[in-house]
Amino acid sequence: MLELTLFGRFSLRTVDGTDITPKSKKACGLLALLAYAPEMKRSRAWLVDHLWSDRHPDQGLGSLRQELSNLRKCLENYDGCVQSDRRWIWLSSDAFDCLGQDASSSDCEFLEGLDIRDQKFNDWRSKVSEKSAASSALVSHREVLDQFSQSSAPPISICCVSIGPEGASSTVVADVIATRIAEGISEHISVSHIANDKPRGELASSADILVECSVVEDNGFCVALIKVVHVDSGKIFYSKTCQMTGTAGSLVRSDILAKAAFDASEVTVEQLPHIIGVGQSSSHATALSRLALHKLFTFEANAIDEADQLLLEAYSIEKNGVFLAWAGLLNMIRSVEVMHSEQDETRERIDELIQKALSISGQNGLVRALAAQTTAILFRDPARSLPMAEDAVEMNPSSSFALQALATSKMLTGETEQAYAISAKSRNIASRSQFRQWWDLNHSMICVATGRFDEALALAEAVTRIVPTTRPMHRYLLSLYAEKGNFEAANRVKQKLIQLEPGFTLDQMIDDPEYPVHTLRRAGLIAPLKAMK
Secondary structure, three states: OEEEEOEOEOEEEOOOOOEOOOOOHHHHHHHHHHHOOHHHEEEHHHHHHHHOOOOOHHHHHHHHHHHHHHHHHHOOOOOOOEEEOOOEEEEOOOOEEEEOOOOOOOOOOEOEOOOOOOHHHHHHHHHHHHHHHHHOOOOOHHHHHHHHHOOOOOOEEEEEEEEOOOOOHHHHHHHHHHHHHHHHHHHHOOEEEEOOOOOHHHHHHHOOEEEEEEEEEEOOEEEEEEEEEEOOOOOEEEEEEEEEEOOHHHHHOOHHHHHHHHHHHHHHHHHHHHHHOOOOHHHHHHHHHHHHHHHHOOOOHHHHHHHHHHHHHHHHHOOOHHHHHHHHHHHHHHHHHOOOOOOOOOHHHHHHHHHHHHHHHOOOHHHHHHHHHHHHHHHOOHHHHHHHHHHHHHHOOOOHHHHHHHHHHHHHOOOHHHHHHHHHHHHHHOOOOOOHHHHHHHHHHHHHHOOOHHHHHHHHHHHHHHOOOOHHHHHHHHHHHHHHOOHHHHHHHHHHHHHHOOOOOHHHHHHOOOOOOHHHHHOOOOHHHHHHO
């Protein structure tokens, strides 16, 4: 066991006290970044970004290889302490003990004496220092994770309350609506459900989150009032009035209600760590996963790497399969984006994430939806993806993720018009989502596949305005502008693609059958590019 001191004077020593701290400061920085990482593991891209942020990525990767070699020389008598593959570098958790016994001292500095001239490294160091000062409990990385996973705080509890005359049809509908929202919330976070079999006052005192709904019918008009409340503070996560002509029963089947239920779930999950705090493991893991999603849906390479790490950390805190399902989707997006030459996430690895997520949380509709979407896009296997997508929609008819997975699977079976209608519904339900670019992107691709080029173009333009670093949508824009004969706009997009993808050429899109534009090729949208050569 090697003793690594992170708080106080940075050092690496053997059990007999021999100092084997690397002479290279960057090698020390590499060791520190790995030691303080979830599972002591970081991607090469993330490490380059935090130690050589001012260099070209290729130069940074070369420097990383050199410092990794320096680190291994210091540890040549300890085989297996530092391991790596083409994408990841990690430390053996059995070989290192991260010491912090003097961390509560006011003069105990994180990585004291380690001066590294890189702004991203120093920003990371400052964040860790602030977090550590706030917690005042500086223990080894493994112990921190154990504390979170073994938190004595009770799980977050949720209860549904329908307001209205007992037995009335409108009250039954209100109960259905409240239950659907609660189930949508529980797809994202681990909660315990409290049965609605107590007086309302007792229910409120025993629940963390209360989902209330009341429905009123009057002369062919129906109104539903939805409210999600944090019981302890009285703060409102979500409040919405839905109204439509028709009966209460028709409201349950309407897109208006599906939209409200989806919004209520997303807003509640987003606000939960801020209102409840991160003292409970599920709330802390939720905070990490939401941050991961904000990074993931930028579709930017470094942000996706960071999102991957955040999801792994969330899973280490709470063994919820939804975090693995998100990681599977993330790695599928990374694979499609072809973001850097050292990307080696194999289909087997992604499939492993999916299967593990399903084994842990197979009855979670969101897990099945994400697994179906990943399987459909990466493996193009509707025999696997379609049943999972259908199950996900049955579990939660308001889930836009489930509907999008179903639309993607329907495309693979050749049911293109049905796929278009389901995708359009999915996009409508998620129109107020903070991640709406995900549905715009997927619907744009389906529009291309079904020959709706004008609609596809408008969506691709919308996506690239929100997330200007997404390569797939720029490829679509390039072909769609060329198809319209708007070569001025097409050339602007071509220059943008060259910035996003160094070495990009039109010949790749036109002549390389492996280049990721299969839908464009099948839709006949590659031929118009020849006029630009």
